Amino acid sequence: MTFSKDFLDLSRCSKEEIHELLDLAAAYRDGQQPTALKRDVTVANLFFENSTRTVTSFQMAEHRLGLSRFNINPQTSSMKKGESMGDTLKTLQAIGLDLAVIRHSQTAWYKQLEKDPKLAISLINAGDGAGLHPSQTLLDLLTIRTEFGHFEGLKIVIAGDIAHSRVAKSDARLFKELGMQVYFAGPEEWWEDDLAEFGEFLPLDDCLAKVDVVICLRVQLERLNDQSVASFAPADYFHQYGLTEERAAKMKPGAIIMHPAPVNRGVEIASDLVDGPRSRIFTQMHNGVFARMALLTKVLQFRGLMEEK
Amino acid sequence: MTFSKDFLDLSRCSKEEIHELLDLAAAYRDGQQPTALKRDVTVANLFFENSTRTVTSFQMAEHRLGLSRFNINPQTSSMKKGESMGDTLKTLQAIGLDLAVIRHSQTAWYKQLEKDPKLAISLINAGDGAGLHPSQTLLDLLTIRTEFGHFEGLKIVIAGDIAHSRVAKSDARLFKELGMQVYFAGPEEWWEDDLAEFGEFLPLDDCLAKVDVVICLRVQLERLNDQSVASFAPADYFHQYGLTEERAAKMKPGAIIMHPAPVNRGVEIASDLVDGPRSRIFTQMHNGVFARMALLTKVLQFRGLMEEK
Amino acid sequence: MTFSKDFLDLSRCSKEEIHELLDLAAAYRDGQQPTALKRDVTVANLFFENSTRTVTSFQMAEHRLGLSRFNINPQTSSMKKGESMGDTLKTLQAIGLDLAVIRHSQTAWYKQLEKDPKLAISLINAGDGAGLHPSQTLLDLLTIRTEFGHFEGLKIVIAGDIAHSRVAKSDARLFKELGMQVYFAGPEEWWEDDLAEFGEFLPLDDCLAKVDVVICLRVQLERLNDQSVASFAPADYFHQYGLTEERAAKMKPGAIIMHPAPVNRGVEIASDLVDGPRSRIFTQMHNGVFARMALLTKVLQFRGLMEEK
Numbered sequence: 001m002t003f004s005k006d007f008l009d010l011s012r013c014s015k016e017e018i019h020e021l022l023d024l025a026a027a028y029r030d031g032q033q034p035t036a037l038k039r040d041v042t043v044a045n046l047f048f049e050n051s052t053r054t055v056t057s058f059q060m061a062e063h064r065l066g067l068s069r070f071n072i073n074p075q076t077s078s079m080k081k082g083e084s085m086g087d088t089l090k091t092l093q094a095i096g097l098d099l100a101v102i103r104h105s106q107t108a109w110y111k112q113l114e115k116d117p118k119l120a121i122s123l124i125n126a127g128d129g130a131g132l133h134p135s136q137t138l139l140d141l142l143t144i145r146t147e148f149g150h151f152e153g154l155k156i157v158i159a160g161d162i163a164h165s166r167v168a169k170s171d172a173r174l175f176k177e178l179g180m181q182v183y184f185a186g187p188e189e190w191w192e193d194d195l196a197e198f199g200e201f202l203p204l205d206d207c208l209a210k211v212d213v214v215i216c217l218r219v220q221l222e223r224l225n226d227q228s229v230a231s232f233a234p235a236d237y238f239h240q241y242g243l244t245e246e247r248a249a250k251m252k253p254g255a256i257i258m259h260p261a262p263v264n265r266g267v268e269i270a271s272d273l274v275d276g277p278r279s280r281i282f283t284q285m286h287n288g289v290f291a292r293m294a295l296l297t298k299v300l301q302f303r304g305l306m307e308e309k
Numbered sequence: 310m311t312f313s314k315d316f317l318d319l320s321r322c323s324k325e326e327i328h329e330l331l332d333l334a335a336a337y338r339d340g341q342q343p344t345a346l347k348r349d350v351t352v353a354n355l356f357f358e359n360s361t362r363t364v365t366s367f368q369m370a371e372h373r374l375g376l377s378r379f380n381i382n383p384q385t386s387s388m389k390k391g392e393s394m395g396d397t398l399k400t401l402q403a404i405g406l407d408l409a410v411i412r413h414s415q416t417a418w419y420k421q422l423e424k425d426p427k428l429a430i431s432l433i434n435a436g437d438g439a440g441l442h443p444s445q446t447l448l449d450l451l452t453i454r455t456e457f458g459h460f461e462g463l464k465i466v467i468a469g470d471i472a473h474s475r476v477a478k479s480d481a482r483l484f485k486e487l488g489m490q491v492y493f494a495g496p497e498e499w500w501e502d503d504l505a506e507f508g509e510f511l512p513l514d515d516c517l518a519k520v521d522v523v524i525c526l527r528v529q530l531e532r533l534n535d536q537s538v539a540s541f542a543p544a545d546y547f548h549q550y551g552l553t554e555e556r557a558a559k560m561k562p563g564a565i566i567m568h569p570a571p572v573n574r575g576v577e578i579a580s581d582l583v584d585g586p587r588s589r590i591f592t593q594m595h596n597g598v599f600a601r602m603a604l605l606t607k608v609l610q611f612r613g614l615m616e617e618k
Numbered sequence: 619m620t621f622s623k624d625f626l627d628l629s630r631c632s633k634e635e636i637h638e639l640l641d642l643a644a645a646y647r648d649g650q651q652p653t654a655l656k657r658d659v660t661v662a663n664l665f666f667e668n669s670t671r672t673v674t675s676f677q678m679a680e681h682r683l684g685l686s687r688f689n690i691n692p693q694t695s696s697m698k699k700g701e702s703m704g705d706t707l708k709t710l711q712a713i714g715l716d717l718a719v720i721r722h723s724q725t726a727w728y729k730q731l732e733k734d735p736k737l738a739i740s741l742i743n744a745g746d747g748a749g750l751h752p753s754q755t756l757l758d759l760l761t762i763r764t765e766f767g768h769f770e771g772l773k774i775v776i777a778g779d780i781a782h783s784r785v786a787k788s789d790a791r792l793f794k795e796l797g798m799q800v801y802f803a804g805p806e807e808w809w810e811d812d813l814a815e816f817g818e819f820l821p822l823d824d825c826l827a828k829v830d831v832v833i834c835l836r837v838q839l840e841r842l843n844d845q846s847v848a849s850f851a852p853a854d855y856f857h858q859y860g861l862t863e864e865r866a867a868k869m870k871p872g873a874i875i876m877h878p879a880p881v882n883r884g885v886e887i888a889s890d891l892v893d894g895p896r897s898r899i900f901t902q903m904h905n906g907v908f909a910r911m912a913l914l915t916k917v918l919q920f921r922g923l924m925e926e927k
Contacts, residue, residue, distance in 0.1 A: 042369070047694065050695060050698050050699060051695070052690065052695040052697070052709060052710075053696065055694075056662070056690065056713050060660070060688070063688075071380075073691070076364075076382075077359065078360065081571050083361070083571035087571065091361060091571075092365065093591075094591040094594035095365050095366050095369050095598055096369050096595075096598055097365075118584070261701075262699050282708055282709075282711075285712035285713055286712045289714055351678070353674070381674065385665065385668045385669065385693070386669070390880050391839065393883075396879075397670060399900055400671055400879065400880075401670075401674065403900040404678050404903055404904070405678050405904075406678075
């Protein structure tokens, strides 16, 4: 494939395309100015799930590219009156919106919509249920490549609530394809066998000494009390599965800590580690803006809305 | 009358003024650029009822005219603390807002406010309770005039929940004044005798073959279950009163289907008809932006905030 | 002190600095254009409590200074998932926001944050719990100085729900320091002895004839029914403690009425007085924009983001 009018699933990109996206993001981070828009371009941000980071990061990326932003509040939209996502998007398109950045709790909300020939509006996936989070994956890759200069041969562990994390699923496949050795860790109740094709599931303590990157996943606190699956007191979770200072001390020199955030300090990771020298957590957020500028650029250029040079 | 500082009720406009608005809207649609603003002009959007279409359409119109937009979220405003609409508007005026676009559940919310000599801020009616929806009427007229080139002698049926629809009330009077023959259809429980002066109430099947335009009104699903008025299963409503494919097959060549949206597909209209060749539903939304640009232009020029040429 | 990267507590400013802020606000009101920004500057507005006036006024001030605005909706933010204010601010900073304007129900929410060396983002206090409201104090001072040309020797009474008002606490200390004679009035149940150092508590009727300024405070209607403290019917409150027309008739020539708003007409003040010749209530709102432009200017210039001249 090449880039298209939508940006939905990063795993559809070839390795070369991923490196092209990362090169562009890194150039933006180094101060490269975006090319000019060919006309006024408008974007709607539709976040059906709570967000600070992703919605603000997308807005900043849009702002820096010179797009005109329209924030749609789903709490007061006609989808509250039962309008389908497809009809809402056709509406936005009829009103003149060029792009829609969407987060929705339904996994793969875009499956039918991307095939609809009447939908010319660009669909940007900002997170779909228990599915993917491609702009997060791209910023994770940017953070890792910036740190180590390459992906081949790196060892990485993704630790925590694997089953419910779109970060885990979004990232693991691509990490493997790009040549990294992936491990998974966390409570067995939250492991999913489907992911075995991308990496081995093992205790965090067994891989900490050899990995270059630890990605801690957010624990959804309400899930800690879900008796039907697994029940932990937060302190117990931290002690058994969290990245404590003792555990972090085993990490090798140069190894880094990442987290998609928001962080539960003292649950999945020790508070001091969040602000410590190994942490790239706020670096990830900084990189997120440039990663999103890059993917939006590819969509805009595919659409012919932005100069190539 | 001529245009004024407010835009509240389209029926106050003369036929000539309505055609002047439609001419301007059509010119905007054809690519005419707005004249320049004389200074920075600011607008507040206050939507006290849910909306996607109208609020986004107004924002797009404001954007294209070069206005600076301020979105006020009524859910977190001081009206939650009991402040009256009048005091909220005086506040916005004191802060420097030039226009306020308002949707509110109270019918004729503007009645006292438009007479208040201390309110210099322009009031734009984006829907008042069971009252009017003048920008919707204007876009409906633009859609019809674009299709047929004129209004005189056209036959039109408005079908559905007449009693609770501000579209029905807003539109019917003007349709008649502009020379159209108006019919109403739908459940008798939702008919209102007051409207008889504008058109005849009869079964949809009796007028479909002769009309040029069918306007289906939205059924509010919660009202289908209101035992005190009339109770229908959605499928029964569709079968008895909806625009089914069988019914639509009776429409004459060139006749069109309109709907203010959001549509309940399979309740007031068959889903395939929404996307079919007779449908002008998404065209209406497209026209809505230009209709709103036109009415805002007249207000801005009346206020001396926008160049005449 | 001099101005700093944050703007949290007006009482940290010297008299000279306060007059410098008021001079700048008055110059903006007279049409002085802001100096140029040195680069694109971004601001996030985070209002965790309902607001119309303050949030819109800050947005207008930001708009006039040429800042790029990002409105964060706390109802849909990650603080709903338990993220701390500190982590939210570090996130916004990592994303590239330069300033955060914050209203929060926690008194002195900024105490730890202002000392955090990792927080380079500017913190602007738009109201902290039962604490301070420095931009309100500044606009109150601007309104008084504009009226009388000076502060020394003026007599002022703050009347109403003293105990729960951040306006009372924010204002009283500064009023006294600037040379005004402060009185307090209202129900004894809502008086707080701590404030005695700033002024005498006495019946409103005893001071009305001698004061230059009456500041009526908003009564929170839900508090009128709080049996544990004091219980009043609104009409009784008005009769006993409110600014009725009879009471206002005792005010001396040239004396003015202020109120932070939103006003409960007929509870803390007679409705006709709100719109009458002594009222400066809407003048206060008008002044608020210029006061906020002034304080933001000082922050921006301290940060080196805005030209000095």
